[in-house]
Amino acid sequence: MQLIQSISVLALAAATYAFPNGAPRCKITESIIAAGHKIQQGSLGLVMQLPATYTPGGAAIPITVAAANGSAVSFAGVLAYMTPGTVMDSSFTAVPIGTVNVPNAGGIKQHVGTFQNLGAQNLRAQTAAVCTAQNVTNDNAASTITHSQPLTAKTPFTIMWTPPTNNAGPVTVNMVISSGSSRTPWQIVPSGQIQSTAGAAPATPANPATPASPATSAAPAATAAAKKNGKKTKKNKAANAAKAATGAAAKVLNAVKAAAAKKAKKAN
Ligand SMILES: *[C@@H]1O[C@H](CO)[C@@H](O)[C@H](O)[C@H]1NC(C)=O
Ligand SMILES: *[C@@H]1O[C@H](CO)[C@@H](O)[C@H](O)[C@H]1NC(C)=O
Numbered sequence: 001m002q003l004i005q006s007i008s009v010l011a012l013a014a015a016t017y018a019f020p021n022g023a024p025r026c027k028i029t030e031s032i033i034a035a036g037h038k039i040q041q042g043s044l045g046l047v048m049q050l051p052a053t054y055t056p057g058g059a060a061i062p063i064t065v066a067a068a069n070g071s072a073v074s075f076a077g078v079l080a081y082m083t084p085g086t087v088m089d090s091s092f093t094a095v096p097i098g099t100v101n102v103p104n105a106g107g108i109k110q111h112v113g114t115f116q117n118l119g120a121q122n123l124r125a126q127t128a129a130v131c132t133a134q135n136v137t138n139d140n141a142a143s144t145i146t147h148s149q150p151l152t153a154k155t156p157f158t159i160m161w162t163p164p165t166n167n168a169g170p171v172t173v174n175m176v177i178s179s180g181s182s183r184t185p186w187q188i189v190p191s192g193q194i195q196s197t198a199g200a201a202p203a204t205p206a207n208p209a210t211p212a213s214p215a216t217s218a219a220p221a222a223t224a225a226a227k228k229n230g231k232k233t234k235k236n237k238a239a240n241a242a243k244a245a246t247g248a249a250a251k252v253l254n255a256v257k258a259a260a261a262k263k264a265k266k267a268n
Contacts, residue, residue: 022146026131077178088191169201182205
């Protein structure tokens with residue numbers, strides 16, 4: 001009886017903090033985080049403060065999360081990674097894997113660069129198996145990071161990030177912050193972009209139509225392919241595909257905007 005009681009006390013203690021030793025995922029998916037935390041996303045008033053550029057193969061740069069009003073906001077958990085392109089990964093993870101005409105539906109597979117000095121900040125690389133299970137390919141073990149224990153962190157909070165050796169073009173910072181235990185506020189920090197000093201990522205030589213930076217260039221690439229194509233039927237098909245891709249991407253972004261607006265309204 002006593003043993004059973006102490007076991008349930010332990011279980012209760014574990015349950016009060018959602019994920020004490022790190023997020024159990026390798027991608028930021030709003031619906032899944034909401035389920036895990038038993039509360040919908042709310043605003044912690046957080047924003048990114050980022051340098052304008054990175055240099056492929058160059059020095060580490062600071063990735064900072066801060067309160068928009070400059071105050072010290074305490075938080076306990078984090079999941080962060082950088083993706084190629086200029087679109088926040090959570091707008092892709094909101095779309096089911098395999099959705100036609102939405103490139104990157106289910107999330108961008110590649111997480112680029114490496115976060116530094118993790119141990120000193122009670123952070124750790126996400127478990128490889130967790131990322132593999134979600135089809136994520138990390139450049140390095142520490143391309144995707146989370147907390148290793150409940151943090152007693154305060155904004156502004158900076159994590160150094162070493163860019164990839166190969167030019168990834170513009171990259172997007174993806175980060176979710178949890179204030180503490182289950183049923184306490186959490187927020188996907190509005191993402192920011194960092195340009196590459198080497199410009200756009202090189203196109204894949206074998207297939208020039210392959211988008212260089214996955215998120216945004218799919219529709220233009222398809223349009224270019226359509227323009228190049230001499231045969232009318234093929235031309236139309238490609239043009240329609242381009243239109244559909246543009247439409248689907250716009251829909252995704254609009255849905256995300258609408259959700260954000262709804263939330264902002266709720267918060268007010
Ligand atoms: C600043 O924003 C935080 C939320 O990020 C809020 O808790 C705090 O009260 C705000 N402080 C001021 C002085 O407005
Ligand atoms: C992983 O990739 C496989 C093969 O493309 C696909 O069938 C599966 O749905 C993907 N799973 C996830 C979680 O992305």
